[in-house]
Amino acid sequence: MTVAPFPPNAPVLLFDCTIEFHTKLTLIMALDTGSSYTVIREAAARKIGFELDKVQEWVTFGDASQHHIAPKVTLKSFSLADAKIDSLDVLIYTLPEEHGIDGIIGLNFLRQFNIGLDFKQGILTLNR
Template sequence: MNFPFDAEYRLIVIPARIIGPKGSVGLNFAIDTGATNTLLSRKIAEKLGFDLDSTTKKVILVTASREESAPIISINTIEALGQKVLNHSAICHNLPPGLNIHGLLGLNFFRDKKLTIDFRLGEINLE
């Protein structure tokens, strides 16, 4: 199935649904094939009931100005581009303001799938 996106916008933004310990929410995610892992906003993760302070799995992120420790969570369910993935690993970190997205879909979401992005038509397909 093909899903439309705005090929003129600086990011490929698609709708996604996250199910966490305290409910579910529809969000906007940017596709980032350069990111190894999916990233979810800390604020959204906390609203969904993830306890980020007690998470033992962490990763060190290198930003332009410093290194930061970020928790890794297991998202109960993530649905995007017609796919449903259970127990999906995601890094929780704040995103720069002004992007109007809640996270990044990284390569761990696309592994073992065929991803086609057609900029001429403004369509994306994942199978």
């Protein structure tokens, strides 16, 4: 079981996550149960070795106001604390700087686990 703390009154649940392709990089990512895919910033994708001009697969996704098209790539691994998934598909997208996050933890990662959110204690649990 993975236990990851968060501030109980935080407006957004942020967690340090590690992504890996050719190299590893730790990012600050927001948990979003409304996002089908996990999303990382373009700069992060480049830092771990993706050549974005060679990406073959693109995905259309929507948010509250519009539709977007983003490249889809497969990470070697994605970890939140010690909860690790190998070969996770992620979208690469330009996230607004003012949000202060490097990416979004989406359902394609979360569905690999039974998750618990204890808002009173400020604890996320992930069980396989």
